[in-house]
Amino acid sequence: MHADVAFEVWSSERQRRIEHVLDRALTFGAGTPAQLAEAMRYAALGGGKRVRPLCAYAAGELTGAEPEAVDALAAAVEMIHAYSLVHDDLPCMDDDVLRRGKPTCHVAFGEARALLAGDALQAHAFAALGVSSVRDPGQALTLLAHAAGAAGMAGGQAIDLAHVGVAMSLPELETMHRMKTGALIRAAIRLGAACGRPLATGETAALDTFADAAGLAFQVVDDVLDVEGSAAILGKTAGKDAARNKPTYVSVLGLAEAKRHAASLREEAHAALSSFGGAARRLHEIADWVTRRTS
Amino acid sequence: MHADVAFEVWSSERQRRIEHVLDRALTFGAGTPAQLAEAMRYAALGGGKRVRPLCAYAAGELTGAEPEAVDALAAAVEMIHAYSLVHDDLPCMDDDVLRRGKPTCHVAFGEARALLAGDALQAHAFAALGVSSVRDPGQALTLLAHAAGAAGMAGGQAIDLAHVGVAMSLPELETMHRMKTGALIRAAIRLGAACGRPLATGETAALDTFADAAGLAFQVVDDVLDVEGSAAILGKTAGKDAARNKPTYVSVLGLAEAKRHAASLREEAHAALSSFGGAARRLHEIADWVTRRTS
Numbered sequence: 001m002h003a004d005v006a007f008e009v010w011s012s013e014r015q016r017r018i019e020h021v022l023d024r025a026l027t028f029g030a031g032t033p034a035q036l037a038e039a040m041r042y043a044a045l046g047g048g049k050r051v052r053p054l055c056a057y058a059a060g061e062l063t064g065a066e067p068e069a070v071d072a073l074a075a076a077v078e079m080i081h082a083y084s085l086v087h088d089d090l091p092c093m094d095d096d097v098l099r100r101g102k103p104t105c106h107v108a109f110g111e112a113r114a115l116l117a118g119d120a121l122q123a124h125a126f127a128a129l130g131v132s133s134v135r136d137p138g139q140a141l142t143l144l145a146h147a148a149g150a151a152g153m154a155g156g157q158a159i160d161l162a163h164v165g166v167a168m169s170l171p172e173l174e175t176m177h178r179m180k181t182g183a184l185i186r187a188a189i190r191l192g193a194a195c196g197r198p199l200a201t202g203e204t205a206a207l208d209t210f211a212d213a214a215g216l217a218f219q220v221v222d223d224v225l226d227v228e229g230s231a232a233i234l235g236k237t238a239g240k241d242a243a244r245n246k247p248t249y250v251s252v253l254g255l256a257e258a259k260r261h262a263a264s265l266r267e268e269a270h271a272a273l274s275s276f277g278g279a280a281r282r283l284h285e286i287a288d289w290v291t292r293r294t295s
Numbered sequence: 296m297h298a299d300v301a302f303e304v305w306s307s308e309r310q311r312r313i314e315h316v317l318d319r320a321l322t323f324g325a326g327t328p329a330q331l332a333e334a335m336r337y338a339a340l341g342g343g344k345r346v347r348p349l350c351a352y353a354a355g356e357l358t359g360a361e362p363e364a365v366d367a368l369a370a371a372v373e374m375i376h377a378y379s380l381v382h383d384d385l386p387c388m389d390d391d392v393l394r395r396g397k398p399t400c401h402v403a404f405g406e407a408r409a410l411l412a413g414d415a416l417q418a419h420a421f422a423a424l425g426v427s428s429v430r431d432p433g434q435a436l437t438l439l440a441h442a443a444g445a446a447g448m449a450g451g452q453a454i455d456l457a458h459v460g461v462a463m464s465l466p467e468l469e470t471m472h473r474m475k476t477g478a479l480i481r482a483a484i485r486l487g488a489a490c491g492r493p494l495a496t497g498e499t500a501a502l503d504t505f506a507d508a509a510g511l512a513f514q515v516v517d518d519v520l521d522v523e524g525s526a527a528i529l530g531k532t533a534g535k536d537a538a539r540n541k542p543t544y545v546s547v548l549g550l551a552e553a554k555r556h557a558a559s560l561r562e563e564a565h566a567a568l569s570s571f572g573g574a575a576r577r578l579h580e581i582a583d584w585v586t587r588r589t590s
Contacts, residue, residue, distance in 0.1 A: 028445060028446065029446070031446045031450070031474075032445045032446045032450050033445070033450050033453045033454050033457070035453060035457065036445050036449065036450055036453040037445060040445060083414075084414075087410060087411075087414060090387075090410065092385075092405075092406035092407045092410060093407050093410065110387075111387035112387045112388050112456050113453065113456070115382060115385065115387060115388065115410075116382075116449050116452055116453050116456075118414075119378075119379075119382060119413075119414075119417065119443075119449050120443075120444050120445040120449035120450070122414065122417050122418070123417070123440050123441075123443040123444035123445075123447075123449060124440065124444050124445065126421045126436060126439070126440040127436075127437060127440035127441055127444060129436060129440075130433050130434075130436040130437035130440055131433075131437065137432045137433040137436065138425050138426075138432040139425070141421060141422075141424060141425040141432065141436055142422060142425035142426065144421070145418050145419065145421040145422035145424075145425055146418075146422055148414075148415075148418040149415050149418035149419050149422060150323060150327045150328070150331050150332060150335060150415040150418075150419065151323065151324070151326045151327045152418075154331065154411050154414050154415035154418060155326070155327050155328050155331055155415070157411055158328045158330060158331040158408065158411050159328050161407050161408070161411070162328070162330065179326075
């Protein structure tokens with residue numbers, strides 16, 4: 001695909017691509033219970049913005065990696081994300097009934113099967129890493145495992161749960177989001193970049209800064225849309241954070257300041273890419289996209 | 296430790312060893328929410344027979360690996376096991392209140408935190424693999440991920456759930472247990488063995504046969520103890536399978552025949568080790584131990 005292709009075309013092509021890669025990765029033989037496979041596929045296929053795979057592909061382009069080399073890692077990161085949504089939606093967590101415009105996994109299949117589907121998706125995320133062609137499988141494994149674990153995504157979720165009805169400062173809110181969503185976005189970018197030419201130390205730090213800013217921008221916009229959006233557009237329940245008395249960027253900063261904050265994070269993300277020049281085009285566009293999206 | 300040390304001494308030493316290794320692996324820095332870390336440690340430390348780590352250490356001895364080389368893999372397998380117990384005990388699954396003589400994780404910490412602790416333990420199992428010194432990290436990763444996934448442990452659990460109150464034939468029961476517990480025991484042995492000298496193809500098959508027979512023997516004895524044991528001795532609720540109308544070896548074969556079946560599986564496990572001679576001593580003893588145990 002040529003470098004002058006518009007972002008909408010590039011991203012649609014990559015979204016179709018990751019759907020196909022996930023479809024293959026989640027095609028099971030006779031040894032796998034069909035009911036479990038069905039719930040896993042329901043949770044991972046057929047929807048979502050695929051922000052993390054797009055980040056992985058864009059970072060791969062930055063270091064000269066072909067999409068083929070990035071596929072398995074992009075799928076691994078997205079399966080971690082998909083499992084986390086299934087578990088987050090469970091009645092003992094956020095108790096949500098709508099996700100990506102469909103009934104949540106436990107509404108469709110029951111709690112027990114949804115729990116197991118999430119568990120198995122996490123295992124298969126790591127299985128996908130095992131078949132990737134990444135240069136250093138041990139390093140990739142460590143990166144993804146820590147992004148998913150207690151100091152990353154699961155830890156951020158634990159902080160989130162502990163703050164229902166409890167006020168948070170802006171730094172506390174950002175720490176939570178850096179763990180809950182930022183860690184996996186950073187892993188997606190690191191893993192995608194690891195498929196191409198080796199990065200210099202400063203380049204890794206620059207990509208981490210980008211991931212951090214773009215990840216937070218994504219979350220600020222999520223909070224704004226939770227206030228301004230509707231379930232029909234979002235494909236998930238709107239207004240739920242406010243209804244549950246969870247701290248959000250809007251509750252901490254107010255709506256207008258939250259929007260300004262998102263714009264400022266986008267600028268920060270762009271600035272982090274300056275040394276890469278045109279090779280970082282898709283990452284640059286991703287920062288625009290996550291900030292300007294309406295769903 | 297000398298080869299003439301009794302199994303009870305060898306296994307106690309290894310049980311203390313894995314406790315220490317898990318303790319270190321689950322010691323977290325300031326970036327990890329303390330409440331989540333506490334639930335993870337509660338679930339993984341301070342109890343259990345450590346069957347899977349013992350299998351890994353015994354298989355390591357078979358191929359000449361020092362315990363130091365096996366530690367990370369043994370911890371990885373045990374963390375997968377520990378997470379599965381936390382999730383299996385949840386109200387939407389087996390709804391159990393007693394495990395290893397203590398309140399189950401969700402009774403102690405609430406469902407949401409138990410769910411996240413299980414999720415994070417799975418991630419940290421893979422993180423432990425990442426720091427292991429195994430020859431081929433990609434292969435080890437694939438092995439563990441498949442053992443934990445939809446065609447392994449999670450799949451076996453899904454079959455189990457689908458058969459509450461539904462009769463099973465002996466082959467169906469064995470397929471379920473081969474997935475639910477056998478897959479992880481096989482992975483423990485394969486991973487432990489991979490820490491020493493390379494295995495010939497026939498040797499890998501022999502170890503798989505051993506793992507299969509020893510794993511099933513363990514399960515048959517579990518079912519017998521569920522009928523004959525008490526919670527005080529078992530450290531978990533007794534009679535629960537019968538109470539839930541779940542198929543067990545005792546319900547399928549009757550008590551006397553189930554005991555004969557366990558003895559026959561032990562013989563099968565021993566026979567699989569014949570070509571290894573004295574190097575397989577600890578695996579041989581493990582087959583005795585899991586068959587003769589009273590808790």
